[in-house]
Amino acid sequence: MNSNEVELISNDSEKEAPTLVKNKVIKNLTEAHSWLGVIISAVLFLVFWAGSVTLFYEEIKQWAAVPHYPVNVNAPDMPLQQIVEQKLAEYDFDAKEHLSVFMPTEHYPYYRMNIDLVREKGKEDQHGEVVNLIINPKTGETISDNNPFKMADFIYSLHYDLNLPGGTYIVGVITLFFFFALISGVFIHAKKMFKNFFQYRTNKRKRDKLLDMHNVVGVMSLPFTLMFAISGLIFNLAIIYQISFAVFLYKGDQSALLKDAGYDFFTEKTVDIKQDMTKAFDLIVQSRNDENQTLNRATFYNYGDQNAAIELRGSDNDNFAQRNEVFYRVSDGSVISKMDIEQYNTLRKGLDVIATLHFGNFAGIDLRILYFILGIAVCAMIIVGNILWLDKRVLQQNVSKRSIGFVRSLTVGLCSGFVVATAVALLAERILPLSLIGRGAWVIYAYVAVLSLVAISAFWVINNKRFIARLLQVTVALVLLTIVADWWLFGTSLLTLWQDGFRGVIGVEIGLLLFAVVSLWIAQLLLKQPINEKNRQVTAAQPMLMNV
Numbered sequence: 001m002n003s004n005e006v007e008l009i010s011n012d013s014e015k016e017a018p019t020l021v022k023n024k025v026i027k028n029l030t031e032a033h034s035w036l037g038v039i040i041s042a043v044l045f046l047v048f049w050a051g052s053v054t055l056f057y058e059e060i061k062q063w064a065a066v067p068h069y070p071v072n073v074n075a076p077d078m079p080l081q082q083i084v085e086q087k088l089a090e091y092d093f094d095a096k097e098h099l100s101v102f103m104p105t106e107h108y109p110y111y112r113m114n115i116d117l118v119r120e121k122g123k124e125d126q127h128g129e130v131v132n133l134i135i136n137p138k139t140g141e142t143i144s145d146n147n148p149f150k151m152a153d154f155i156y157s158l159h160y161d162l163n164l165p166g167g168t169y170i171v172g173v174i175t176l177f178f179f180f181a182l183i184s185g186v187f188i189h190a191k192k193m194f195k196n197f198f199q200y201r202t203n204k205r206k207r208d209k210l211l212d213m214h215n216v217v218g219v220m221s222l223p224f225t226l227m228f229a230i231s232g233l234i235f236n237l238a239i240i241y242q243i244s245f246a247v248f249l250y251k252g253d254q255s256a257l258l259k260d261a262g263y264d265f266f267t268e269k270t271v272d273i274k275q276d277m278t279k280a281f282d283l284i285v286q287s288r289n290d291e292n293q294t295l296n297r298a299t300f301y302n303y304g305d306q307n308a309a310i311e312l313r314g315s316d317n318d319n320f321a322q323r324n325e326v327f328y329r330v331s332d333g334s335v336i337s338k339m340d341i342e343q344y345n346t347l348r349k350g351l352d353v354i355a356t357l358h359f360g361n362f363a364g365i366d367l368r369i370l371y372f373i374l375g376i377a378v379c380a381m382i383i384v385g386n387i388l389w390l391d392k393r394v395l396q397q398n399v400s401k402r403s404i405g406f407v408r409s410l411t412v413g414l415c416s417g418f419v420v421a422t423a424v425a426l427l428a429e430r431i432l433p434l435s436l437i438g439r440g441a442w443v444i445y446a447y448v449a450v451l452s453l454v455a456i457s458a459f460w461v462i463n464n465k466r467f468i469a470r471l472l473q474v475t476v477a478l479v480l481l482t483i484v485a486d487w488w489l490f491g492t493s494l495l496t497l498w499q500d501g502f503r504g505v506i507g508v509e510i511g512l513l514l515f516a517v518v519s520l521w522i523a524q525l526l527l528k529q530p531i532n533e534k535n536r537q538v539t540a541a542q543p544m545l546m547n548v
Contacts, residue, residue, distance in 0.1 A: 026188060033184040034392075035307050037385045038407060040174045040181075040412040042288040043162070047171060049418050050159035051228075054377030055368045056511065057152050058107035058503035064429050064464040066132075067490045067504050071109045073500045074139040080111070082138045088112060088303075091131055094118045096270055099300040103288070104137050107504055111135040150440030151429040153423070156445070160236065163444075168476060172236030177228040180427060185218055217381040219521045224374045231358040234351070262345025264337045266301045266309045266327060273306040280330045287312050293324050301302075306331055321349070321356035328333045379415070386411045407457075413458025414451075416471045421451040423478035426512070469526035472519045479516045483509050 053060075084101065093099070097116035105108055110136055119128040134143040147153075154163060160169030218225075228440065255265075280300065287295045296315040302308045308330040316322035319341050327336035356362045360371040386407070393404050425447040432439050454471065461467040486494065486509060497505050 004169060006226070029184045033181055033188060034385075035179050036181050036184075037377055037382070038389050040177045041411060043170070043174045043256045044178055045309075045379055045415045046162070046384070047159055047232075048375050048378045048382070049175065049422075052156050052379070053422060054152075054156045054159050054373050055372050056504075057156055057376070058509065059504040059508050060152040060155075061149065062504035062507040064151055064504055066109065067486070067494065067505060068434060069110070069134075069136065069143050070493065070497065070500075071136060072138055076139045077117055077137045077219070077421065079281075081278065083111065083135060083137075084113070084141060084281075084394060087115065087133060087142070091115050092118045093303070094128060095305060097128070099303050099426045101298045101300075103295050103297065104443055105296075106501065109137065109502070110143060111137050126530075133178050141474060146440075148434055148436075148439040149429065150443050151425055154425070154440075154444050159202070168236050172233060175229055175232035175236060175393050179233060182218075182222070182225055182229055186222070189215055189219070195345075205525045217377045217384075221374050221378055221381070224371070225378060229356045234354060235358075261351040262339065262348035264325070264327060264339070266311065266336070268302070268307050270302045270305040271307045271520070275304060275308050277308065277330060279333055280308070283312065283328055283333065287314065292316065292318055309336060320362060321353040323348075323352055342523075347445040356371060366381055367393050383411065383415055409459045409461075411453035412461075412464045412468060416468055417454035420454055420471050420475050420478070421447045423482070424450045427469050427478050427482045427485070429461050430489070465526045472523035472526075476516045476520050476523070479512045479519075483512060 080101070084099075088099075094116045100114040102112040112132065115131045116134065117129045117131060131145055132147055133145050134147060135141065136143055139157070157163040160171060162170060164170070261516070277300075280298075282294070284298050287293070293314045293316055295312060297311075297313045299313070300308065300310040309327055310326050310330055311325065312322045316324055322341050323339070325337075325339045327338070328334065329336055339348070360368050390404055390408055390411075426445050428443045428446040434441055436442060442509070458464075458467065486505075494505055497503075
């Protein structure tokens with residue numbers, strides 16, 4: 001071999017080396033992407049499913065409560081001061097604590113009042129009991145002192161903390177892994193991301209079609225998912241960098257940290273001299289009449305004391321993601337602190353922008369519908385990703401079939417269980433009697449019971465496609481039963497609510513009906529697919545070796 005040939009071989013090797021390294025990196029990223037996706041899939045599905053439902057949080061709350069307690073929109077409002085004084089007289093209010101009053105909204109036309117009660121003797125250092133009142137603004141009547149409508153709040157809780165102690169951190173970690181999965185997915189498909197953007201191989205094998213579906217949804221929803229991943233990290237893991245800043249930059253002074261972050265607190269104590277609170281309620285009326293903002297909440301400190309203060313918190317109607325927060329001293333109406341478009345904290349402003357983008361409440365319902373469609377598409381992408389991982393592992397000889405069956409059953413049981421359980425919770429929210437003690441808790445119990453039943457049943461099912469189809473049919477039946485129950489219980493009063501402007505009630509029904517139609521269509525598609533003959537050979541001793 002002469003020197004020229006040696007040089008040519010050397011040059012070829014030098015050219016191949018970067019390619020080999022690049023291929024190895026892509027292979028490692030693909031493995032990490034796949035494994036992370038499988039590990040976080042169930043929780044991530046729940047977060048996106050619950051988040052998609054929560055986009056219509058206000059409409060669901062209206063659908064649950066307003067038909068039971070309609071409000072005469074043409075009647076004058078009872079003075080808020082009269083309502084507050086009346087309710088405080090009914091309870092052993094601890095004036096040294098704060099009192100919060102949430103204003104009626106177009107979706108939820110009631111006052112909500114949180115009253116801190118006097119602590120029991122010997123428990124002064126503990127957080128006392130709080131009474132949560134729902135009040136008719138026209139009559140001052142207390143609708144409930146223990147919110148019986150928990151469906152919307154429960155689903156929202158599932159979205160951000162799984163309704164578990166420490167769940168916020170679990171969701172934060174899952175979101176971190178999800179963020180890595182997104183970035184790794186971009187690197188894996190970067191070369192063909194735009195070239196094959198519209199590729200969907202309908203005439204090829206199942207794996208090609210699923211892979212195309214996974215990739216197309218992933219690319220189209222990328223801005224949406226990146227925004228959610230980043231905002232979710234900020235919300236759910238904020239405590240970590242908050243503690244770090246407090247320890248290293250503020251030498252343990254968390255109060256100074258919060259003050260610099262734009263969070264103001266009223267810490268002055270009572271002086272035990274009575275103070276008329278009329279000025280505070282005048283400030284509330286003035287704020288509610290301001291067309292440039294929407295007052296959301298009034299919080300009283302040291303109520304009825306000369307050292308009383310009131311915080312008015314609202315949203316700016318003219319500026320994007322801008323909140324207004326003002327602390328007033330009640331005795332003379334002077335401003336203690338203020339945050340608005342002219343005086344704002346950069347950190348708080350940034351967080352408000354992120355929160356507004358996250359919840360999609362900066363535009364009309366059309367944007368939230370788009371968010372919902374994208375959220376459901378991501379749920380489908382998660383399931384397809386798991387199927388791709390399972391199909392790949394089935395071809396590997398050194399992989400336990402039992403472990404593959406376990407992942408299959410877990411994916412099918414939990415993901416489909418979340419959907420069915422939500423339908424059951426909606427039905428329970430509608431038909432459970434208001435007189436039932438702990439009504440809100442029973443809605444949650446129904447959700448957990450159905451989820452557990454479906455998840456366990458999935459481990460004993462031979463054909464998963466048929467199982468999912470039947471569950472979708474059950475979901476459709478539950479949804480239709482909920483709509484029928486609406487009209488059976490409330491009849492034409494639902495039309496009156498629509499005319500009075502409470503359109504969320506029928507709006508939820510329309511949404512449920514559309515969801516039922518789509519679910520029924522998917523169920524029929526699954527039932528039409530042929531049963532794999534291998535399923536017939538699965539025995540009871542191998543309940544987890546199932547075919548997706």
